[in-house]
Amino acid sequence: MSRHDDIKLLRVNYLRGPNMWTYRPVLEVWLDLGGLEDHPSHLLPGFNERLTTALPALIEHHCGVGERGGFLQRLQEGTWMGHVLEHVVIELLNLAGMPTGFGQTRSTSGRGVYRMVFRARDEQVARCALAEGHALLMAAINADAFDVDAAVTRIRDKVDDCYLGPSTAAIVAAATDRRIPHIRLNEGNLVQLGHGARQRRIWTAETDMTSAIAEGIARDKDLTKSLLKAVGVPVPEGVAVKSPAEAWEAAEDLGLPVVVKPSDGNHGRGVTLDLKKREDVEAAFHVADKEGSEVLVERYIPGNEHRLLVVGGQVVAAARGDEAWIVGDGKHTVRELVDQQINTDPRRGLTEDFPLNRITLGEDPVVLLDLQRQGVTPDSVPEAGQRILIQRNGNVAIDCTAQVHPDVARAVSLAARTIGLDIAGVDLVATDIAKPLAETGGAIVEVNAGPGLLMHLKPAEGMPQPVGQAIIDHLFAEDESGRIPIVGIAASQGGNHISRLVAWLLHLNGRHVGLACSDGLFLGPRRVDRINGGRWDAAHRLLMNRGVDAVVVENSAASVLDHGLAYDRCQVGVVTDMGGLGQLDEHDIRTEDQLFKVLRTQIDVVLSDGAAVLNAAEPRLVEMAELSDGEVLFYALDGSNAALAAHRAKGGRAVFLQGGAAVLAQGASETSGANLDTLLARFARAGLPTDAGTLLAAVATAWALNISPELISAGLDTFVPELAQ
Structure with missing residues (x-):
């Protein structure tokens, strides 16, 4: 062929x-x-x-x-x-x-x-x-x-x-469920939730409320333990040591068995449990010494390892660990039996998609030390029926949230608050988490900042827990969305004048306004960049700015075609006309129907409590009214415009021109507003000719933002157009 x-x-x-x-x-x-x-x-x-x-x-x-x-x-x-x-x-x-x-x-x-x-x-x-x-x-x-x-x-x-890691993705998904927007700030897991002044930030399971001091305390296990002990939280006795000989001396003082671990390690690395012999303690010292800056010897607490997640002072999830064993058959080596009996578990793997880790002998010195203590090596062939302990910890993935005793939850919550962490992973050892720690002899062994969430999102056994939702509820109150008012303006001509006027009126209304339009990029009345700001990246910069609590963006049809809108939803969406077709040939936009599909984007994203502002003199724009999830506000030069009149008859809001002034009407009610003739004259003197329709669009937009007619009138009286360059 x-x-x-x-x-x-x-x-x-x-x-x-x-x-x-x-x-x-x-x-x-x-x-x-x-x-x-x-x-x-x-x-x-x-x-x-x-x-x-x-x-x-x-x-x-x-x-x-x-x-x-x-x-x-x-x-x-x-x-x-x-x-x-x-x-x-x-x-x-x-x-x-x-x-x-x-x-x-x-x-x-x-x-x-x-x-x-x-x-x-x-x-x-x-x-x-x-x-x-x-x-x-x-x-x-x-x-x-x-x-x-x-x-x-x-x-x-x-x-x-x-893509985002599973912990960050779960938090972002929970934010999306609550209609909270997000912006990824780097190629990793640093994410902004919300916009402008109402934003919060997360980095995996750390937030902008997570104290750097608390993180430093959590990394120092000896300091953590002393602080917890001071407030009455049960912790294992222990001391820091500097040599194998000191480790054994400390073990004898504390009483065997003991645990040897690094003071600032994480993920259980370098932690050896249930040590009873001098040679084992000294060998464990060398393992721990490679993982941290200092080595701790602690009294061994019998029981299972547990990880409890604390968010905002509340225990929201708990998982239990389990030991990993093999049984000899007299034919295969320890290494082969690990692959046959443990690593074949479909829950085990090398990526974060798996709740349990694949065990690779030779990569974990703690596992090798445990084998040595049992008198075997990875290449030994155990006798038939002989049980070999492969891993004591590292398998914390069995959900036990429903079993946590209230006294245990109180102790764990107190531990997180004592360290100062808003989100903490608290490691606890106990024989039965359904009973008070005083009854079981259990203790808290670590408090971790930035805990992984995977064990709670995808447990090997039990029900997944909504930990992402818990973190979002911690960051945002029930009535908070992280949103600030965003105004999007689509106009083939005069969009910069509408944008500047609306930003001025928002400024007078007490807002810290960011403005991105064809005249440049503005923070309040200050222009910070003269390059055309009617672009996706300019608007995005404003949404990231913590000093901004309202944003006005001029969007041309070309920018929507090139990049899309910089925001997912807006408070007010404005479309003034169906012009500019001849400038979109490179996008193959050649008909009014095609242009309609582009411009409707601005109306499609209006929030349900927001408003679409449309020119009633453009029949195709009147058609867009049904696309708005929020209110619709029409404007036209002629107050007798049929679409505008029909809208008013239904109780809708409208703005029109009468005797040189803008009239703000709702139903049969009318309020005479700003004098447009004097502002038009000021634009003309500045060498910036504009028209009454452009000014009406700005008045309608300000009213859609619920700025009072009196302030709108005063704002237009005080607005000074810049002289043409």
Whole structure:
């Protein structure tokens, strides 16, 4: 069969925010099918069979048919390769553990050229999936070999490199459930929750409320223990030692058995338990000495290791550990038995996706020391029936939240408060966590800052706990959303004047305003950058600024097409006109219907307690009113405008011009507001001609923000346009 040339990827653009396709980030790809435009799927011999053999789960794709097998039906009927690539990429993402269900492919005005988009939480992952999907599709078209498993592995590796860790992802997901926006601040797990002055920050399970002093105390286990002991929290007796000989001397003083551990280690590294012999204590000293700056010897507390998560002073989750054993068969070595009897557990693995760690003998000196104490090595062959202890701790993944005794919870909460941590992982040893510590002889052995959440999110046994939700509820009160008022303004002309006026009125209303518009970037009345600020990155800078409690953003149609909106939702969305079509040819936006889909983005994101401000003199903008989740406020120069009058008849708010002044009306009620003629004259004297419609849009926007008519009038009287440069 004849070979087909590769589909050309003409343009690949990541839309970071709400866009003409969807509310969420997508990767937009412009494709040139070339000769394949004449070869839809049903005209390529064997193509459908090769593709579905490579990706059998394509049968689950509903496509536009709306039912299982819908996409396969489209393949059989004949569909073009841009649409096929969309589904191939989505399926590869599904296989790589980054599920997505959204994708669209649409033709452009150029023959064989399509725009294909798919949901993309991370740009680098999306680009990787696109490259692999493109290669797989061309292999299926040309009957070439392709290793799907290897492609999925490469995408999964990119996901592991780029996506949030499971603890951070759980917190972000809980924030999303409460409609709290988030911004990722680095390539790791530093995330901003909320906007501007109402933001909070997390770094995995640490927050901007986590004290640096408390973190320092938690790292020093000896200091932690002395503070806990002072407030009556049970802790094991212990001392710091500087040599193996001192370790044994301390063990004899404390009474055997003992525990030897580093003073500032974590994740259980270097901790050896239940030591009774001098040689074992001295060997354990060397293991601990490599993990921390100081070595501690403590009285051994019998029982299971537990991890309790404290958030805001409350115990919200608890997990119990279990020992790992093997049983000899007289044939296999200890190393082989570990792989056969322990590592075959599907809950064990090397990544954070697994609640239990895979045990690799030789990598953990504590495990090797425990084997030595039992008289075996990794290469020993235990007798049939002989039980060998492999790991005493490190398997804390059995949920026991419901079993925690109130007295235990009080002690653990007190421990976290004593150290000063708002979020803490408290390690406790007890034979039965359902009984008071005084009754079981249990004790708290560590308090950790920045605890991992995976054991509570994905326990090896028991129910997952909503720890992400607990952290979000700790950071934000029930009535808090982390949001500040955001105003988004879409105008082909005069958008900078509307933006400047609205920012001025918000400033007079007592707000610390950030403004991003074509005149530059402003913080309050101060311009901090003269470069065109009507861009995604400029608006994003304002949303990250802790000193800002209101943001005004000018959004051109081109910026929405290039980047999407910088925010997920806004308090007020403004669209003034349907102009600017001739400036969007590079985006293949050539008709009013296409422009409507772009501009509606600004109205689609209005919050339910917000408002859309629309020009009633533009019939297509009147159509947008039904897209707003919040209130609709119309404005027009002519107070008798039919759409405006009908809106008022239903009790809606409207602004119109009468005798040179803006009139603010709701239903039959009318309030005469700002004098626009004098402000128009000031704009003209400054060499910045504008029109009454632009000023009305600003008045309507300010009223939509519930700024009083009196303040609006005073604000327009005091606004001074800058002289044209």
